[in-house]
Amino acid sequence: MNNIIQLIAKKVKREIEESVIKVLEGDLNLDNIVDSVGEMVNDIGAKTILAIIDELNDIIKKSPERSGKYHIHKSKVNRTLITRFGELAFERAYYKNIKENNYVYILDELLGIEKYERIEGNLKGDILDKATNVSYEKAAELSTSVPITRETVKRIIRENGAIDNLELEIKEKKKVNTIYIEADEDHVSLQNGKNKEMKLIYVYDDKTEVSKGRTRLENIRYFTGEMHPEDLWTEVATYIYEAYDLDSVENIYIAGDGARWIKTGTEIIKGSKYVLDHYHLSKYVKILTAHLGSLDNPIYIDEPLWNYMKAGNKKSTMEIINFAIDETPMKSKKESMQRAKRYISNNWEGIKNLFGEEKYRCSAEGHISHILSDRLSSRPMGWSVIGADEMARMRVYKANGGSIKEYYRKLRTDRKKEEKILELDKKVINGVKRTYSNIDPDIMTDMPYISRTEGRWLKNMLKASCF
Numbered sequence: 001m002n003n004i005i006q007l008i009a010k011k012v013k014r015e016i017e018e019s020v021i022k023v024l025e026g027d028l029n030l031d032n033i034v035d036s037v038g039e040m041v042n043d044i045g046a047k048t049i050l051a052i053i054d055e056l057n058d059i060i061k062k063s064p065e066r067s068g069k070y071h072i073h074k075s076k077v078n079r080t081l082i083t084r085f086g087e088l089a090f091e092r093a094y095y096k097n098i099k100e101n102n103y104v105y106i107l108d109e110l111l112g113i114e115k116y117e118r119i120e121g122n123l124k125g126d127i128l129d130k131a132t133n134v135s136y137e138k139a140a141e142l143s144t145s146v147p148i149t150r151e152t153v154k155r156i157i158r159e160n161g162a163i164d165n166l167e168l169e170i171k172e173k174k175k176v177n178t179i180y181i182e183a184d185e186d187h188v189s190l191q192n193g194k195n196k197e198m199k200l201i202y203v204y205d206d207k208t209e210v211s212k213g214r215t216r217l218e219n220i221r222y223f224t225g226e227m228h229p230e231d232l233w234t235e236v237a238t239y240i241y242e243a244y245d246l247d248s249v250e251n252i253y254i255a256g257d258g259a260r261w262i263k264t265g266t267e268i269i270k271g272s273k274y275v276l277d278h279y280h281l282s283k284y285v286k287i288l289t290a291h292l293g294s295l296d297n298p299i300y301i302d303e304p305l306w307n308y309m310k311a312g313n314k315k316s317t318m319e320i321i322n323f324a325i326d327e328t329p330m331k332s333k334k335e336s337m338q339r340a341k342r343y344i345s346n347n348w349e350g351i352k353n354l355f356g357e358e359k360y361r362c363s364a365e366g367h368i369s370h371i372l373s374d375r376l377s378s379r380p381m382g383w384s385v386i387g388a389d390e391m392a393r394m395r396v397y398k399a400n401g402g403s404i405k406e407y408y409r410k411l412r413t414d415r416k417k418e419e420k421i422l423e424l425d426k427k428v429i430n431g432v433k434r435t436y437s438n439i440d441p442d443i444m445t446d447m448p449y450i451s452r453t454e455g456r457w458l459k460n461m462l463k464a465s466c467f
Contacts, residue, residue: 008044015040042145045085053090053107060106061093070095073103081113082146083120112416119148121412124156125405131157132375132394132404154387160408162386163393165223165235168402174219175248176205179240181265181272183256184364186372191382198376198392199261200224200368201236205244217363219243222371222396226389229261233268240269255362258347276350277362281309284340288324291333299327310355314348371399 019036022028028036060066074094081088092107107113112121119127123144130139131153140148185197206218221243223236240246252272256262257280266272285305292299301320308317321344325337344351354360369378372392376383383391394404 008048011040011044042085046083046088049083049085049088050090053088053092053111056110057092057107060110066095066106069097069099070104070106071098072096077105079105079108079113080118081120082118082123082144082148084123084126084144086144087146088120112412114412119152119156121409122405124159125408127153127156128160128394128408129398129404132391132398157387157390157394160390160394160404160411162225162390163397163402163407165225165232165393165396166238167397167407168400170239170242173245174205174243175245177249178205178251178253179244179249180204180217180360181236181252181254181269182277182362182364182367183254183259183262183265184277184368185259185261186368186377188372188376188388189380189382190388191384193382196226196383196385196388198224198226198372198388199229199232200364200372200392200396201232201265202364202367203236203240203243215363222367222399224372224392224396226385226392229264230268233265236265237269253353253360255360256364258343258350273353274350275353275360275362276347277364278354278360279362279365281344281347281351281354284343287340288321288337291330292324292327295327295329299324309344309351312352312355314345318345371395 015037019028019033023033061072072093073096076091077094078089078091081090092105094103095106096103105113108115114121126143127139127148130142133139134142136150136153136157140150140153181201181203183199183201185199188196188198190196201223202217202220203223204217204220208216208218210216221239223232223239225232240252249271252269253275254262254265254269254272255275255277257277263274266274285302289300289302289305292301301324305317305320308320318341321337321341325334325341328334328337372395375391375395376388397407398404
């Protein structure tokens with residue numbers, strides 16, 4: 001161990017001395033130094049890890065506890081792992097468990113290295129984290145100097161799986177007056193040429209003005225996933241129940257663009273009111289009014305239309321829309337105006353709530369862009385449904401304050417525990433089978449309290465259990 005420490009110290013000292021001299025001679029600048037030091041750090045990291053592995057391997061070999069249960073079957077078996085420092089090639093012993101007659105790499109078990117694993121777990125976590133922001137190829141390139149294919153990154157993401165929206169712990173219930181829920185969807189291009197709607201819902205309880213034109217949503221929590229809308233809303237309802245003291249909540253608003261799946265939230269979240277997104281309402285108002293000012297006899301109904309809607313006067317709103325349609329000469333324009341009229345009529349309750357107790361501004365478009373579109377739809381690419389779901393959930397998990405790297409680390413640990421439990425269960429089952437194998441099924445038919453028919457059934461069952 002002292003040897004490796006001395007080698008590292010000499011290497012660092014030499015790097016410093018050579019860099020200072022080259023800078024003074026004009027042969028080196030900061031960019032070169034950063035590259036050189038980076039290579040040195042990777043080399044030191046790799047050598048340090050190999051020294052730790054060699055030390056552990058030696059300790060295991062010399063352990064008296066080991067020799068009583070495990071015999072060395074092969075003294076040196078090669079193993080290669082890709083890490084952030086580069087590719088590690090090392091040797092470890094292969095042992096035979098003399099009591100259970102099976103074989104194991106004790107060092108691999110001790111270090112948590114999985115069977116057939118080619119990429120070290122910590123590096124996988126780094127790649128996963130970076131893949132939420134950049135392409136698979138770029139994520140691998142930024143994580144290690146060793147070439148890793150796009151397909152390999154894809155397999156790592158599959159291994160990580162779909163992160164549950166309710167994965168993050170809720171520490172305490174908050175007391176608030178109002179809960180705001182907003183929803184929208186991103187249109188993701190699939191590999192088969194079709195599009196898929198990836199839904200996004202987020203919950204918050206207050207707004208803080210950061211600067212002019214910029215507002216921060218307080219205690220925001222995102223939800224997404226390829227699932228039925230009712231299931232997604234049920235997760236939102238579960239979160240609200242666990243995160244808030246509902247006795248103190250007076251208003252729950254659900255805002256969106258009028259899509260049926262968004263309105264479904266009001267059926268699942270008790271006491272919630274639907275609010276139509278002001279942005280989408282404005283788009284349909286423009287369809288109804290923008291062209292009228294360019295007619296031979298200009299008509300300006302924009303302001304009175306807004307006033308009627310703000311006042312909650314549906315009758316006058318529909319009358320002025322009908323007037324606008326009658327005064328429009330173009331047939332194709334009339335058709336789009338009729339669609340706008342139906343949109344306003346179908347979302348009247350949401351319009352009333354929009355201009356009810358307070359003017360409610362929904363910011364779902366911006367959140368869709370930041371959370372989903374930036375990775376899923378802003379670049380020309382085709383996703384699988386599974387891949388889009390996993391990526392959306394990873395981005396939401398990060399946006400909620402979770403660490404992708406820590407999540408993957410915990411997943412690996414939990415999986416190891418499950419494997420050990422399953423292994424124990426298998427041993428118990430085999431033990432039961434061996435016990436039943438020693439029972440003569442014919443004995444059961446001789447028991448006085450079991451009829452001959454029942455005895456035959458039990459006898460057959462016991463025979464089956466012996467396989």
